[in-house]
Amino acid sequence: MPRKTDKRVRLIEAAKTLIHQQGFNLTTLADIAQEADVPLGNVYYYFKTKEAIGMAVIEKRAGEWAERLASWSEIADPLTRLMTMVKYGLENLEVTARFGCPIGGLCQELGKQGGPLSDLAAKLLHDVLQWSEEQFRALGFEDKAPGLALNLISSIQGMFLLTHTFKDPKFAQRQCEELRAWLELLTNRKVQMPEVAHATNREEAFAD
Amino acid sequence: MPRKTDKRVRLIEAAKTLIHQQGFNLTTLADIAQEADVPLGNVYYYFKTKEAIGMAVIEKRAGEWAERLASWSEIADPLTRLMTMVKYGLENLEVTARFGCPIGGLCQELGKQGGPLSDLAAKLLHDVLQWSEEQFRALGFEDKAPGLALNLISSIQGMFLLTHTFKDPKFAQRQCEELRAWLELLTNRKVQMPEVAHATNREEAFAD
């Protein structure tokens, strides 16, 4: 966390991390303020309420994912696009094992509470689902695309939940292999695990 | 909630419901006391701490699942056993759409926090996973049983998460059909959606 960054940005980044690690309800504004190295009282200059911080965090994640999906969309082969997403789930597996999927965690926790936070979190997952659907459509699965996308995202989310529950990255690795095999069978083509760019933006990784 | 029941039992039942609906952290002892119609101060006669109530709730769920799995184990055909479990996920779908899977929710929320509660919740999911594994083994999938069970439970959990996130029971129905098809393909046998006994114990349903 660089020191010179704008405080608002620091607060959002701190909240993003802490909410992933502890969940939204258990993360206090004091926690966030401390992590961002901002005095507690000053937090309210940037965010009126805790909910407002939550919104900012989810919007931040949404923006990161929009970029990510856009960049993957530039990959020539839709099948490789999908596998790139699957492979992406294997990044930061230790973190995922400890704290679960940031998106799935938000949807699970906030979904029960309703309200704008819940809706924003749902939209985040919806965007990923929709992107996947487009890839399947690009592969020629016109009618079956929604079902296939549902299947894929659902599997990934389930795999994260088990990985987190049993604190074992092996679960995810195994499951990603299964997904690769499934995509091969489905498309009747060879699928290689694509190399994932490590260098670019380490800090924006999935599970931080 | 019958009035004459023992208070301890009433408290556990109230906590079970509320924790499912609101999550553990957001559910207060006052909530539980009110729902169980027990004065707040009296709660501490039965449970030393909030964590103790949490333990009791998870143990209750574990007990219910142990019974459920044992009863399903008496079904002649292992494939039908598995499909009975899948079909069970379709019970109380409206509740599941509103509040998610009780087990998955606990694992997600408590998994981040560590401690005995987290371990108990994980064991609950582990038991279901293990039972599924046994069924696949009984079907002749010796080596592949762990992977298949992982696949199945993972899919079911993912399906619940999406159902909950998008508040749409359709997701689960669709996904259950996919799972049936998957099991058919896998075993090369016709699989029927088994009839689920509605009459027996409505109150112990999955998602209450």
Next chain:
DNA sequence: GTCTATATACAGATAGAC
């Protein structure tokens, strides 16, 4: 814009009368 001090509310937990 920044930060200290504090108000307000409510959580988990306890004391002790009955």
Next chain:
DNA sequence: GTCTATCTGTATATAGAC
């Protein structure tokens, strides 16, 4: 065993000096 009253800590949020 039961329940009222209350302690104590801590969370969100605000007031107001600088």
